[in-house]
Amino acid sequence: MRTRTRPAAAASALLLVTLVAGGCAVPPDDLRAAGASTGTPTGRPAGTPSLYDPDDMADKYAENHGYRREMELTPEQRAGAEDEAEALGATLRTFAGKPATEAELRDAVAPVIGVQPNEVEIRGEFGKPLKNVLVGGGHGKVCVNGRIGDLDGVTAEVAGRTMDGTCLPGLGGH
Template identity: 35%
Template structure:
């Protein structure tokens, strides 16, 4: 004669199964939940980002884009021989102490864009003589902003004697343009400094 299952024994049996399941024991006939696949973060495409930045630059400054179309975008290859320091002790010491002022290398396309922006700004400042150039930092900042260089991309400052200068990072594509309004007006393009940024580092090591 088969034993009869009472409601109380059924409750105890169900409770026992729950305890076994909670302790990690696999109940026959049940499948374990699959583990979620590991998340893979996409690798940033630096070439695509650079191309998109250049496209935005070209839309902002179409005349510069037209002047520099077709210029190579690769950095010129350097000689495998490391740069040698001067043999003269004083000159060697000077070179070592001013190594922090070293700049990076521009591609021909970036150099062209920088030179085109420098020429554009110098013309707006009145050429080498600076005829009609701004007389205050506020005026110089307003002139650069009016030419399409946003305030966040340029540092404009005046010396204690009132001489005006600016350091500009060309929007979207670089490079840098540094200008001094003390006659003769000087506006030149250059790469970022090895220590970072368009402003010349102050102090050596």
């Protein structure tokens, strides 16, 4: 009696034989001795950057976080906003450690830094005594940013707008 082999079964058997035979090869201890060239000790072709090269990583990190960089300000631009920064610091000190809403803080800060309330950037928690709250705003590339800290009190400074167009640096993260 003759049996017929189905084409799928024959192909499977051939694939199995190929895999078993191919998997039995023993690589030499040193690939270079066998004539193989890996280019680098890690097996990457020569000239290909590593994902884990510390120099490459620092460059990639700086590029990836470039949006946080501040635009350069001239000394005149900085000096022109120093009075606003002092006034912002004084305003924030009146809120430090006291409960306030975001709207109250926004309304108090806006005229001090010369913007509309909806243009004030705010980050932090409200509804309890204010701490770790950031505020900022400005015109053009010049920003005036302030912080009501947890332990370090209130700070205010003149800063360049970030490359992504905000006064407060982005949170980032992946």
